[in-house]
Amino acid sequence: MTDTNDLTSAALRAGFAAALGEGGRQSRWLAAFADVPREHFVPSFFQQDEQGRWYEVSESDPGYLEAVYSDTALTTQLDEHGVPTSSSSEPRLMLTMLDALDAEPGHRLFELGLGTGYNAALASALLGSDNVVSVDVDPELVRRARKHLERGRYRPHVFAGDGAEGCPDRAPYDRVIATAALRRIPPALLEQARTGAVVVAPIGFGIAKAVVSEGGEASGRFLPVPAFFMPRRVPGKAPDFAGLETQLGRTTSVPVTDVLDRLRFPLSLALPGYRSCSWRDDEGELTGVGLWTEDGSTATVHVSGRVRQTGPRHLWEVVEELAAVFPDGEPAREDFGFTVNAAEQRAWYGEVGGPSWAM
Ligand SMILES: C[S@@+](CC[C@H](N)C(=O)[O-])C[C@H]1O[C@@H](n2cnc3c(N)ncnc32)[C@H](O)[C@@H]1O
Numbered sequence: 001m002t003d004t005n006d007l008t009s010a011a012l013r014a015g016f017a018a019a020l021g022e023g024g025r026q027s028r029w030l031a032a033f034a035d036v037p038r039e040h041f042v043p044s045f046f047q048q049d050e051q052g053r054w055y056e057v058s059e060s061d062p063g064y065l066e067a068v069y070s071d072t073a074l075t076t077q078l079d080e081h082g083v084p085t086s087s088s089s090e091p092r093l094m095l096t097m098l099d100a101l102d103a104e105p106g107h108r109l110f111e112l113g114l115g116t117g118y119n120a121a122l123a124s125a126l127l128g129s130d131n132v133v134s135v136d137v138d139p140e141l142v143r144r145a146r147k148h149l150e151r152g153r154y155r156p157h158v159f160a161g162d163g164a165e166g167c168p169d170r171a172p173y174d175r176v177i178a179t180a181a182l183r184r185i186p187p188a189l190l191e192q193a194r195t196g197a198v199v200v201a202p203i204g205f206g207i208a209k210a211v212v213s214e215g216g217e218a219s220g221r222f223l224p225v226p227a228f229f230m231p232r233r234v235p236g237k238a239p240d241f242a243g244l245e246t247q248l249g250r251t252t253s254v255p256v257t258d259v260l261d262r263l264r265f266p267l268s269l270a271l272p273g274y275r276s277c278s279w280r281d282d283e284g285e286l287t288g289v290g291l292w293t294e295d296g297s298t299a300t301v302h303v304s305g306r307v308r309q310t311g312p313r314h315l316w317e318v319v320e321e322l323a324a325v326f327p328d329g330e331p332a333r334e335d336f337g338f339t340v341n342a343a344e345q346r347a348w349y350g351e352v353g354g355p356s357w358a359m
Helices: 003-020 029-033 064-068 091-100 119-128 137-149 187-191 263-270 315-325
Strands: 046-047 052-056 074-078 086-088 108-114 131-135 156-159 171-179 193-203 206-212 218-222 275-279 287-294 300-302 306-310 337-339 345-349 357-358
Touching: 003 029, 003 064, 003 091, 029 091, 029 119, 046 064, 046 086, 091 119, 091 193, 091 206, 119 131, 119 137, 131 137, 137 156, 156 315, 171 187, 187 193, 193 218, 193 357, 206 263, 206 337, 263 357, 275 345, 287 315, 300 315, 306 315, 306 337
Parallel strands: 108 131, 108 171, 131 156, 171 193
Antiparallel strands: 046 052, 046 074, 074 086, 193 206, 206 218, 218 337, 275 287, 287 300, 300 306, 337 345, 345 357
């Protein structure tokens, strides 16, 4: 980068950190956002054109720095099907998650999901590089993140591996953060956390914040913010839409749109890892929704209310049960909590003992 670009970057970064702190937000992490150049970690990213085709934007392209210093998630890796597999998350959401850690300088942090290394560098700015350990399942991303980190002055410990196993060599941790969507908090991360440690992790379509107690137990609540992180991918069966075409099916009184909006978050707790798609007609009007889980269970629901289901689990029954628990409106994420003990992890609504779902 030229000196002029460095100046532009410094000015944009200062404005970016100030915008993150708008509304009088008090956060010790704002200094880290003002300090760490995000462009070191995102030398290029992918954007979609109007037809949904991906194209790469890099340092020499117009608008690159402005995009880097905007409050947007930047896709940094695509698989062979054009599906995003890594990104630098939305900065405001990163700040919310870092704030939720209640971290102090000197705390030791484990991060699941190194990605570009940006969050690990931010964490190093407050906690000290030697106190930050970050792991990514993709060795190529770890290689790139190491190169990115060399452009700045922070040197957290970064490794390739399954973050669900933690990093026992550097345990115990005072704080744990995950930046890939999890279905539950991995037991190894709880075992490697100190009593009183705070864990912040995307679970379903929300962010869970837990405090660890003795013996690997933990409990907490969800933050009020929505979050749609990339899931940790697991091999699974494809949806069996073809097998449903010949079924007569049955009718439901639950509107198909409920799974797209007001019941979306509770469904992500009740059916961990579920996937969905929707169909529209030529005018763009919704005609139906498909749901499936990795065991091959598949449901389609037409806007007329016709439900067809196949596979080991009847997925629409789960939606109907949720609609009975939440007959009106969208339940607030912060009214959901969860408890982890030796036997299970369970999400609940309202209070322990309220309606609940195994995670
Ligand atoms: C949203 S990105 C992380 C963003 C990153 N913290 C940053 O600052 O750029 C999610 C990352 O989680 C990684 N990931 C997914 N499953 C994982 C696992 N089981 N263990 C460690 N990393 C994982 C993905 O490879 C991806 O790079």
